[in-house]
Amino acid sequence: MLKRISGPIEQAPPEGSLYARSDDPGRDDAYFEEWRTRELSRIDHARLTYLDFTGAALYPASLVREDAERLALRVLGNPHSENAPSRDASADLEDARAAILEFVHASPDDYVAIITANATAAARLVAESFPFEAGSVLALAADNHNSVNGIREYARARGAELCTIALDAKLRLHDPIPVLETRARLPSLFSYPAQSNFSGVRHPLALIAEAQERGWRVLLDAAAFVPTADLDLSRTPADFVTLSLYKITGYPSGIGALIARRDALTELRRPWFSGGTVEWVSVQHGRHRLSAGAGAFEDGTVPFLALGGVRPALSMIRTVGRERLARHLRGLTSRLLRGLTELRHANGRSVVRIHGPTDLADRGATVAFTMYDAAGVVVPYWDVESGARESRIAVRGGCFCNPGCAESAFAFAERQTMHCFDQLGVGFTIPRFAECLGGRAVGAIRSSLGLGSVRRDVERLVEFVGRYRAAA
Numbered sequence: 001m002l003k004r005i006s007g008p009i010e011q012a013p014p015e016g017s018l019y020a021r022s023d024d025p026g027r028d029d030a031y032f033e034e035w036r037t038r039e040l041s042r043i044d045h046a047r048l049t050y051l052d053f054t055g056a057a058l059y060p061a062s063l064v065r066e067d068a069e070r071l072a073l074r075v076l077g078n079p080h081s082e083n084a085p086s087r088d089a090s091a092d093l094e095d096a097r098a099a100i101l102e103f104v105h106a107s108p109d110d111y112v113a114i115i116t117a118n119a120t121a122a123a124r125l126v127a128e129s130f131p132f133e134a135g136s137v138l139a140l141a142a143d144n145h146n147s148v149n150g151i152r153e154y155a156r157a158r159g160a161e162l163c164t165i166a167l168d169a170k171l172r173l174h175d176p177i178p179v180l181e182t183r184a185r186l187p188s189l190f191s192y193p194a195q196s197n198f199s200g201v202r203h204p205l206a207l208i209a210e211a212q213e214r215g216w217r218v219l220l221d222a223a224a225f226v227p228t229a230d231l232d233l234s235r236t237p238a239d240f241v242t243l244s245l246y247k248i249t250g251y252p253s254g255i256g257a258l259i260a261r262r263d264a265l266t267e268l269r270r271p272w273f274s275g276g277t278v279e280w281v282s283v284q285h286g287r288h289r290l291s292a293g294a295g296a297f298e299d300g301t302v303p304f305l306a307l308g309g310v311r312p313a314l315s316m317i318r319t320v321g322r323e324r325l326a327r328h329l330r331g332l333t334s335r336l337l338r339g340l341t342e343l344r345h346a347n348g349r350s351v352v353r354i355h356g357p358t359d360l361a362d363r364g365a366t367v368a369f370t371m372y373d374a375a376g377v378v379v380p381y382w383d384v385e386s387g388a389r390e391s392r393i394a395v396r397g398g399c400f401c402n403p404g405c406a407e408s409a410f411a412f413a414e415r416q417t418m419h420c421f422d423q424l425g426v427g428f429t430i431p432r433f434a435e436c437l438g439g440r441a442v443g444a445i446r447s448s449l450g451l452g453s454v455r456r457d458v459e460r461l462v463e464f465v466g467r468y469r470a471a472a
């Protein structure tokens with residue numbers, strides 16, 4: 001029987017015992033404390049500890065204030081018209097596209113930025129337009145988000161072969177080159193995340209060139225990477241890149257992008273047309289001509305009121321300084337990993353198992369873990385999640401829309417999971433699934449740091465997890 005442990009509530013570890021070590025500079029703490037007070041004091045007023053930045057970044061107060069001032073002064077219309085307010089909105093659209101390209105160091109000579117609703121919509125544009133045919137191959141990392149996994153349904157429907165690049169015990173891609181060597185002559189696509197939204201692992205960007213040299217087009221899912229790392233497409237020129245703006249600075253939401261190499265974009269075949277994507281349509285003749293470039297992929301009316309907020313949002317990362325942010329988050333991630341891994345029950349057993357790397361090499365500031373009681377029995381993630389909610393700590397529980405990574409992290413045996421899916425049928429629930437699998441972990445707790453995270457957020461989480469320690 002799975003049960004939650006109600007161990008003694010312990011105090012936060014004193015400074016200097018659990019945390020202070022020489023590899024832990026903490027040199028940016030004062031800067032980010034001040035930034036937090038200026039931009040995100042509402043978290044502290046709400047007595048929240050926010051550790052779900054991979055879910056969404058939190059919008060800085062000044063961005064929203066300045067955007068409200070911008071909107072109060074401007075008259076913006078539907079960009080499909082040609083009047084002055086429409087032209088102003090079109091200028092915002094062009095500027096948003098340009099700011100996104102600059103953000104990832106993509107030259108407008110080589111790339112276009114297509115405005116979408118989010119990263120998912122960007123992946124779908126590629127999925128539905130990629131020229132898959134019988135003999136094509138779709139190679140997917142086992143660490144993909146479902147918004148990328150879903151591409152397989154389009155590929156399958158057109159007769160493409162599917163293959164998966166497995167993960168090793170540390171949740172890194174296991175030997176992808178042999179799979180990339182099997183490149184078909186026909187249009188084939190390889191897709192992987194620059195950073196795992198589950199484990200925080202950063203997969204090698206060098207794979208882009210490795211795959212391209214073997215004839216693949218590469219879709220890099222950068223949604224979880226770009227909020228805290230610099231993506232330089234002039235050095236790692238992926239064919240397609242997907243991202244969501246709200247994950248970077250929390251604002252504006254409702255805007256994502258498909259960043260596409262111009263040569264790769266010409267290979268895509270849109271399965272339909274819509275308002276906004278065409279030069280002309282004839283009902284009489286049943287013919288149409290798509291617009292050139294990005295316009296052919298932006299269905300309907302873009303979120304024209306929000307587009308003017310894109311450049312300031314991305315500039316904010318530059319103002320803070322990408323290096324400073326990365327250094328700060330490395331320090332916090334180090335504290336978190338150490339704090340969690342050092343927690344022990346009185347009998348010496350670990351309270352926490354980290355999924356993925358326990359060091360800082362090639363990883364971001366996302367840490368997923370499972371908790372165990374003193375007897376080594378899994379504490380269900382939903383119990384930990386609800387305990388965290390009661391303690392006003394915002395983490396996420398489950399598999400984070402990344403089932404492939406979950407299957408590796410929890411070492412699911414294919415035959416056993418198949419049996420459980422069949423047995424549970426429409427009665428499937430996560431607790432029943434866990435029971436069917438003999439009480440093993442079926443989901444994790446994910447803590448993710450970002451712009452606005454400070455040391456005490458990490459300390460609160462470690463203190464909370466420490467409450468699950470059994471005294472004897």
Ligand SMILES: Cc1ncc(COP(=O)(O)O)c(C=O)c1O
Binds near residue numbers: 196197222
């Ligand atoms: C790595 C990754 N890819 C794609 C997505 C999908 O993003 P959205 O829901 O904004 O489309 C997410 C969202 O968490 C993600 O983390």
